[in-house]
Amino acid sequence: MANKFLSFGEGIEFVLKAISIDSEQRQIYHEDAQIIENEFINAISKHDKTFRKAFKGLALTGSTLDKIKIELPDEFTMLTKTELPCIVEPVVFEKHPSFVALCLSGPDVPENLVELHNGEKFLSRLKLHNWYCENIKDVIPELDNIQCGKNAYKLEYTGHGYAVAHTLVATCIGNSKRQIYFDFVPAFEFDASAWHNGMKKARNNNNGSWFAVPRKFTKPGAADDPLSFMVCAPYWERMVLQDKQNLKDSLRLMKAMRNANGMDRLISYMIKSIFMNRVNTDDEMYNWNKSPGNILISVTKSMQKCLTRGFLPFYLVPDYNVFDTLCESEQDNYKRMFGRLRRRLQKCHKKDCLSPKDMEFLFGRSY
Structure with a gap:
């Protein structure tokens, strides 16, 4: 190959092959990741009965969901579906497209997560963050030897959710170069019918659900608001690439x-x-x-x-x-x-x- 230059098409195929993920390797990483996720969620559920009631499953998102990850299948972004025991209504921020506040009502509003605004109760992004953060810190010490077939992993808490996700790294015991990264993102799920007109009509949603996830306003110079949540719809977007x-x-x-x-x-x-x-x-x-x-x-x-x-x-x-x-x-x-x-x-x-x-x-x- 060194004596002959590749054509444009041959060169592109060479790169695609080099960055492709081996199917067997993908399966092993996915199997290990699923065990680690289950151990993590089970630990928090045992530790906090409120979390156990609120947790409604994990939803994969990001490059791994879309199958556009390159080189190593070692990153998993998981929407951590959370359901509160009350009515949760998204309210659009007029000056910040793609952001909503979550208005809470009903007899069972979790007061420890509430921020009052103009006499109404809203979910506080900061209090939600603290709830997740404290739970993770409490259970991490016991997640130091998760057995996954021939491999065992130690889980560490490396990103404490200040942006969007709570980031954890699983390092293989005996082979520190083998690591799996997890971003756990608290997420509140809504039907397509709840998509607000102020956010414009989403395309080709096939009546699938969308999510609100905790995030600061990203516009430069914008003041922080503890009520801000950003919208996302990974399965709507997946249809675009399908x-x-x-x-x-x-x-x-x-x-x-x-x-x-x-x-x-x-x-x-x-x-x-x-x-x-x-x-x-x-x-x-x-x-x-x-x-x-x-x-x-x-x-x-x-x-x-x-x-x-x-x-x-x-x-x-x-x-x-x-x-x-x-x-x-x-x-x-x-x-x-x-x-x-x-x-x-x-x-x-x-x-x-x-x-x-x-x-x-x-x-x-x-x-």
């Missing part, structure tokens, strides 16, 4: 480019948003039978345009800017980087050649 394997492959390629070029703050959801918005706006023009390399060139241009504008629409609520968490200098830097990446991709496509230097520059891979 049956479009070439799209998923090109999305994975863009994640590989991101990793190779040190764009750590360009989170996976930003990349996913570029693709979902393209599907929604010009599906007829966007032939999903195109090769992943051709799709990648087109969507790289879309990313560069959005970074130039400083605005990337949230698929569920288009008025919300997914780039809100990036500062201006980061956007400018990534805009320049995507410009260079796009030009190199176009040059390689035109020459029908991906040299080792091209491969290293674009994807951090060599042959």
